[in-house]
Amino acid sequence: MSQLRLLPSRLGAQASRLLAPHDIQMFSRRSRSSGPPAPFPSSKRGGSSSYMEEMYFAWLENPQSVHKSWDSFFRKASEEAACDPAQSRFPESRPSVSSRTKTSKLVEDHLAVQSLIRAYQIRGHHVAQLDPLGILDADLDSFVPSDLITTIDKLAFYDLREADLDKEFQLPTTTFIGGSEHTLSLREIIRRLESTYCQHIGLEFMFINDVEQCQWIRQKFETPGVMQFSSEEKRTLLARLVRSMRFEDFLARKWSSEKRFGLEGCEVMIPALKTIIDKSSEMGIENVILGMPHRGRLNVLANVIRKDLEQIFCQFDPKLEAADEGSGDVKYHLGMYHERINRVTNRNITLSLVANPSHLEAVDPVVQGKTKAEQFYRGDAQGKKVMSILVHGDAAFAGQGVVYETFHLSDLPSYTTNGTVHVVVNNQIGFTTDPRMARSSPYPTDVARVVNAPIFHVNADDPEAVIYVCSVAAEWRNTFNKDVVVDLVCYRRRGHNEMDEPMFTQPLMYKQIHRQVPVLKKYADKLIAEGTVTLQEFEEEIAKYDRICEEAYGRSKDKKILHIKHWLDSPWPGFFNVDGEPKSMTCPATGIPEDVLTHIGEVASSVPLKDFKIHTGLSRILRGRADMIKNRTVDWALAEYMAFGSLLKEGIHVRLSGQDVERGTFSHRHHVLHDQEVDRRTCVPMNHLWPDQAPYTVCNSSLSEYGVLGFELGYAMASPNALVLWEAQFGDFHNTAQCIIDQFISTGQAKWVRHNGIVLLLPHGMEGMGPEHSSARPERFLQMSNDDSDAYPVFTEDFEVSQLYDCNWIVVNCSTPANYFHVLRRQVLLPFRKPLIIFTPKSLLRHPEAKSSFDQMVSGKCPSVLGRWLMGGLVAHGPLLSGLFRPHLRPCLCNSSWLIPHWGRVGSLAWWPPDMVWLGSLGLRSRARAGRWVLPQLQSRAHLAVLGELRCGRPGGGLISTAGHGVSFSYSFSVLSLMNQIDTTGPGDPVLLPEAFSLLYPGVEGQIKHLKDQVLELRCDPGEDQGGADVGP
Ligand SMILES: Cc1ncc(C[n+]2csc(CCOP(=O)(O)OP(=O)(O)O)c2C)c(N)n1
DSSP: OOOOOOOOOOOOHHHHHHSOHHHHHHHHHTOOOOSSOOOOOHHHHHHHHHHHHHHHHHHHHOGGGSOHHHHHHHHHHHHHHHHOGGGOOOOSSSOOHHHHHHHHHHHHHHHHHHHHHHHHHHHGGGGSOOOTTSSSOTTSOOOOOTTSOSSGGGGGGGTOOGGGGGSEEEOOTTOOTTTTOSEEEHHHHHHHHHHHHSSSEEEEOTTOOOHHHHHHHHHHHHSTTTTOOOHHHHHHHHHHHHHHHHHHHHHHHHOTTSOOOOOTTOTTHHHHHHHHHHHHHHTTOOEEEEEOOSTTHHHHHHHTSOOOHHHHHHTTOTTOEESSSSOOOOGGGOOEEEEEEETTTTEEEEEEEOOOOSSTTTHHHHHHHHHHHHHHHHTOTTOSSEEEEEEEEHHHHHHOHHHHHHHTTTTSTTTOOSOEEEEEEEOSOBTTBOHHHHOSSSSTTGGGGGGTOOEEEEETTOHHHHHHHHHHHHHHHHHHOOOEEEEEEOOOSSOSSTTOOGGGTOHHHHHHHHHOOOHHHHHHHHHHHHTSSOHHHHHHHHHHHHHHHHHHHHHHHTOOEEOGGGGOSSOOTTTBOTTSSBSOSOOOOOOOOHHHHHHHHHHHTSOOSTTOOOOHHHHHHHHHHHHHHHTTEEOHHHHHHHHHHHHHHTTOEEEEEETTTTTOTTSOOOOSEEOSSSTTOEEOGGGGSOTTOOOEEEEEOOSOSHHHHHHHHHHHHHOSSEEEEEEOSSGGGGGGGHHHIIIIITTHHHHHOOOOOOEEEEEOOSSOSOTTTTOOOHHHHHHTSOSOTTOOOOOOTTHHHHHHHTSSOEEEOOSSHHHHHHHHHHHHHSSSOOOEEEEEOSGGGTOTTOOEETHHHHSOOOOOHHIIIIITOEEEESEEEOTTHHHHHGGGOSSOOOOOOSOSOGGGGGGOOTTOEEEOTTOHHHHHHHHSSHHHHHHHHTOOEEOSOOSOSOTTSOOSOOSOSHHHHHHHHHHHHHHHHSOOOEEEEEOOTTHHHHHHGGGHHHHHHHHHHHHHHHOOOOTTOOOOOOOOO
16 A cells, blocks of 8 residues: 655745746645656647648638638637737738748647646646645545646646746637636636636536536636635634534533544535535525435534434433334434425425435435435426435445446436435545545546536535535536536544544544644634634634533433434325324225226227337237236236226326336336337327326336335335335346345334335246246345244234234235235225335246136235235135246146235244145245245244245255256146145135134144155155256346
């Protein structure tokens, strides 16, 4: 690792000789040198000169014969020459050799100055003074670009000399450094470029390929005098810094040995965020959704969102009892929602900070999804009312791939939030890791370049520069509706948390940090020196805020109970009762009238737009759908259509997102029709069902799981009155989004008392398609189900619904299209929201047996294993079939009571009804070998006999299945023979509850043993097919 380097003062001797005193100061700040300046290649110079001469003489003969940029350049140069006879070197006719040389020199010098200006615009940030500690280059490189004039001798790079410094040069239209002046001396040009690009702000924007956007940025930063602050603005800034700093000091005084992940070293972030919010509010924004990691989060809650201080302080009291169910979470992960008046603009503003897990950056797509949904519900298609702000750490921003995935959603029509302001707390360290070991890119922000987002680096010890940059960032977002990054280059005053010793690993850096004067003191001294505030006013401001903290602290001690509900980031007004509980524990019937089914079916089999030519293959599919509707049946795709369509009719917005979902990976869905003759003309029949229906969004996503699932989770967070579904291309791909599943979906309610009704559609099935794709890994979802699998529920009147309420998510494996229809509808009709994981079929999408009649959809409910069994008084002494098995085995079954086609409650597996045999396509047995958990645990309880899928997969291979189809069928039939030996007592013996369970349970041991013995005997081998050969990508 290279050593940290303290920059010596490297004032170039020549510079001090040549430049005015203010210039000397400017040069001295960035006098890094990379050795002698490289000479300008003479061949190149000669070449460009003669080319220019050619242009010039051609222009003299006919101005229209050259490009208009040359025309304008020569015109200006001639005008200038006309005004100044000394410069008048433009010949009227073909010139003499000496005058041609002079002309060339003039033109060349002008071009050189243009290049010089451009060099500063492109590379000025490399030498900007960004690090408040003055020890590390923000771009991790001490190299000084040779085309920046850091010493006088570098003028030679442009073939300019010291004598040229006082010559006047015409300014090109691509710079605004002149203000109202069109010419400036070279000396002044360099000085102004220095002051714009090489001081405390480093601008990266010249990679943007939109000229208008580049011009906009140049104007904002180059125009002389742009960074002027009124004394009122300075006082506000000081007051905000006081709050930020004193809040940290207060926590440190009261809870010196508690982890706080303080903001010390980047206190300026509070005024920075407030500026972005003020400026955005001024431009019409009414709702800001924030996501951020641990660092400075408490400060943001207190001073940006304005959460009551006592509620923050009571989080430090370990004795307080939580009033809500669930585990809760540490204080620096909790979310918050607050509607208030923005005092600067006097307008209403809603601020929410989305709760997040430890997993850095995981919240980014979630914030984006929530923002998109809020924009959608407000009809804010341009993002003029709702916006997002994401705060990042430098190490996480560079290192976490989800940042990249989230950026790639930023400009997609169905995912854009019309621009996000990103703020990076670049404290130049990640836990204990030096940035030179943590990233390969020059800046931590380089990931943002992929979407052409401008990046404004700024020295966080210069609060006015920070505020200016933030206000431009907010304006940029409002003007162009695109992302922008503010990189606050700062330091971390303490260790990673307050208990850590940073000198172990960063000794030199921390020696400097210990010497560092806090930004508040620096800024206060400046304002006092210039007379903007008095010392007394400053001290009063501090005392005032300290008093506020002390008073809140006093009140916090009176608190007896901790309400996690007070930390909700997404309240759903009216959905729950006043105590935040579901209004009932019942679920309406999920069936719908036949005429609605018929109408949806007809639209699903038609092309609602006129003169719209669809593919002939699709016409055939639509005809097939029409036939099914005539026969009053549905397949899987139609059942989904029926569920979505009927919810849309009821005013429920439906959004389906994922890779290739519009057509469907298995080409069964076809929700977007494409005109075969007109490019990009499409039709979504689902949006042509009823004139007053809710909108349906179906969108192919980018090829991301982590980012897109996070996004949809955030979307589902915004409102309970929507059905939001994410479909994996194959179910196993969900593991790329595992962080969202583990940290948000399975545990979100327990940690943050937050409901979420996201639906995951995970294509699953053991019918080949390669060893990976045959399984969506249901064992993993089961493993993460509920906390205590030994807890037996209390059987109450409302058990059928309350069992769903009590679980962390609902996992289902539907056997029939009708089940799928009911379970989707139930998801919205339930009086609460739970994530729903559906293992969806592949081969069943076309299996002739996988059909349901309208009769199964016009009435009734979503069947639920235990609900049906217990509440319905139906005892199914016999095999249950779920998923794939049902249609495969159905023709062979005669006496079984396979009535219960999906799981209503995953936790139920842990206390599975003892006399039930589950024959599912979930493959728990093989999964048990892969996951080594589920089956042993279940069997040890002796409640369960899992007979399905006796052997599939390679022995010991860790794979789920083999590649071929034959295997699954062979073991299906083995299962069938096993089933015929099971002693079933037949369906439908009614037993009343709760007695049923207790009556049956004592006698179960023997029965289970009997079943297990049979399983062992009948275990079938998949034959020769021992390989896990893949079938393709
Ligand atoms: C995905 C993930 N990996 C690892 C960690 C452990 N961790 C917590 S903070 C941290 C360093 C973060 O550095 P940076 O992003 O620069 O933020 P800072 O703490 O410096 O503000 C690490 C590695 C984590 N929280 N999340």
